[in-house]
Amino acid sequence: MEKSRVKVPVANLWRSKDKVRTIDKKILAGDAKNWSAEMSDQETIQLCDDNMIDSQLLFNDKVLVEESDGTWTKIIACDQPTHQNSNGYPGWVPSSSLAPAIPEQENAETITICVKTAPLYDEEHTPLTELTLGTRLEEITADDCKVKVATPLGIGFVDKKATEIPAELIGENDGKTMVNIAKQFLGMRYIWGGISSYGYDCSGLVYGLHRVFNITIPRDADDQQVQGAPVEVDSILPGDLVFFAYEHGTGSVHHVGMYIGDGKMIESRTPGKQVDIAELTEPKFAAEYAGYRRYWK
Numbered sequence: 001m002e003k004s005r006v007k008v009p010v011a012n013l014w015r016s017k018d019k020v021r022t023i024d025k026k027i028l029a030g031d032a033k034n035w036s037a038e039m040s041d042q043e044t045i046q047l048c049d050d051n052m053i054d055s056q057l058l059f060n061d062k063v064l065v066e067e068s069d070g071t072w073t074k075i076i077a078c079d080q081p082t083h084q085n086s087n088g089y090p091g092w093v094p095s096s097s098l099a100p101a102i103p104e105q106e107n108a109e110t111i112t113i114c115v116k117t118a119p120l121y122d123e124e125h126t127p128l129t130e131l132t133l134g135t136r137l138e139e140i141t142a143d144d145c146k147v148k149v150a151t152p153l154g155i156g157f158v159d160k161k162a163t164e165i166p167a168e169l170i171g172e173n174d175g176k177t178m179v180n181i182a183k184q185f186l187g188m189r190y191i192w193g194g195i196s197s198y199g200y201d202c203s204g205l206v207y208g209l210h211r212v213f214n215i216t217i218p219r220d221a222d223d224q225q226v227q228g229a230p231v232e233v234d235s236i237l238p239g240d241l242v243f244f245a246y247e248h249g250t251g252s253v254h255h256v257g258m259y260i261g262d263g264k265m266i267e268s269r270t271p272g273k274q275v276d277i278a279e280l281t282e283p284k285f286a287a288e289y290a291g292y293r294r295y296w297k
Helices: 022-028 032-038 041-049 174-185 202-211 283-288
Strands: 002-006 010-014 053-058 062-068 072-077 089-094 110-112 117-121 127-132 136-142 146-151 154-159 229-231 241-245 253-261 264-268 275-279 289-294
Touching: 010 022, 010 032, 022 032, 053 089, 174 202, 174 253, 174 264, 202 253, 202 264, 241 283, 283 289
Parallel strands: none
Antiparallel strands: 002 062, 010 053, 010 089, 062 072, 072 089, 110 136, 117 127, 117 154, 136 146, 146 154, 229 289, 241 253, 241 289, 253 264, 264 275
16 A cells, blocks of 8 residues: 655544535644634534544654545554554545655654644744644754754754653653643543544543653554553552443443542543543442553553
8 A cells, every 4th residue: 555644733534525514624724723723512522423533643644545536535544553454543534635755754763742732844944834742753863952854745843842841741750741741731622533732532632642652552442441551440550541431331432531640530521521630439430430551661
């Protein structure tokens, strides 16, 4: 299969190319920031209720191309493990969101955007686009101020500080640091399928936090719950994932949060809501608890 890269800050991974609404024109054009901000609550809920999208892709993500009709391309997201496909998460994206890798990207080391958003700019410091937390880029050279990177838009630059976790967020271990990063998103709206700083769903939030540490975990909560290292209740630490399932915790997994300590978790709650902190003793969660997993070390 042909390989390609994502050339917009965020692209939706559509389940069907026939489910696009008028409000979705901005995300189709690569403007995820305003698309996420301008939808009504009901329009965000519709993404879930109508099974419109399954996930998202970030700038420079690698994809495998399965087919294209010129306007839409069916792809596999290589860095999003799923039981649906051994190569990655399948779905449709606008063909205009993709571009080939450039030669300088071959065999280069990668760096990761570790702040909520950061500009990608050219040699004259003119902004090219905005990158979100977890975006991975191939590094060419770096100095104390900037990193020269190879991208599907060509050669660009990012601020060195954008590739470093802010000092005030660094905890005593990676788990605590992930919790501190997550708290920056408290109050941000839930976006079904979201994995970017413009909106997360429940599994997208924890998936995106692990990307900061170059840890690739499964994309969806049901897959996340059967991988990683199981953790007993008396050994849980901040940064561990906590899962919830139907049928009193024994059925299919439908939700995940990240434990933050003191019997609480941070979560992107549900369509129409936002990222919040919840008590694990809430009746709904207590009745559907389905275990903990740890991916960080």
